[in-house]
Amino acid sequence: MQIQIIAAPDAGLVAAATRRRLRTPVLVARCAGWALLAVTVLVQLATGVLEPGLLAGGVALAVLVPMTLLNGTARRSLRRGRLTTYEISDGGVARSDEVGRHAYAWRAFRSVETLSGQLMFGLRGGRWMRVPTTGLSPAQVEEVLGAAAAQGLRVDRGSLGGRAQVVR
Structure with a gap:
């Protein structure tokens, strides 16, 4: 992915x-x-x-x-808002802009929640990474949530419907 x-x-x-x-x-x-x-x-x-x-x-x-x-x-x-590039792959999630790049492996996250138009990736230590889902199809959002669940993250589908799940 x-x-x-x-x-x-x-x-x-x-x-x-x-x-x-x-x-x-x-x-x-x-x-x-x-x-x-x-x-x-x-x-x-x-x-x-x-x-x-x-x-x-x-x-x-x-x-x-x-x-x-x-x-x-x-x-x-x-x-601080700048045009930002978000990359989600089998290795994790990365965010970059003209100032810098931050990449996190899946194990750095504890959960992912869906909010209208975005995914909230919960990092350990109480921090969050907000990733807009602009331009993604519902199937692509589900693919991201499935990858997160496969990595053992708590997935809360929130506004997408469905129940929170924990996969270990």
């Missing part, structure tokens, strides 16, 4: 990948913020005194921190 994709960054795809990648820290910040807002309400009911520090902290955690995380990460990804 040898698949090559040449693509410029797409703001919509970068935003979707960023939301997926930061799902856990954003959820933690939102939950902490809502908990702090609940404490603020309880303090108000119990004492009759509004605590502006608790209110501001709750709003910051529930709204401002998630917005900053998501928008900042997406903007950084787009700012």
Whole structure:
């Protein structure tokens, strides 16, 4: 198998990948913020005194921190955006642009997830490589997912349907 994709960054795809990648820290910040807002309400009911520090902290955690995380990460990804060549082969996945080339063997990945219009390859250590599927047929996407599964990666077909599978 040898698949090559040449693509410029797409703001919509970068935003979707960023939301997926930061799902856990954003959820933690939102939950902490809502908990702090609940404490603020309880303090108000119990004492009759509004605590502006608790209110501001709750709003910051529930709204401002998630917005900053998501928008900042997406903007950084787009700012670095250059025309990029992605190569998927039996040996692994490579990404190159005019600045450099990064190639990863299949064993460097732990999972692959499908998002609308892209594949998210999870590297060990919590990093991700986003590969757009622009111009690929559904059969080619399935070929990539099959190659990943054959290498023992967890494959989550997400928006393509089907169930996550682990092949060992």
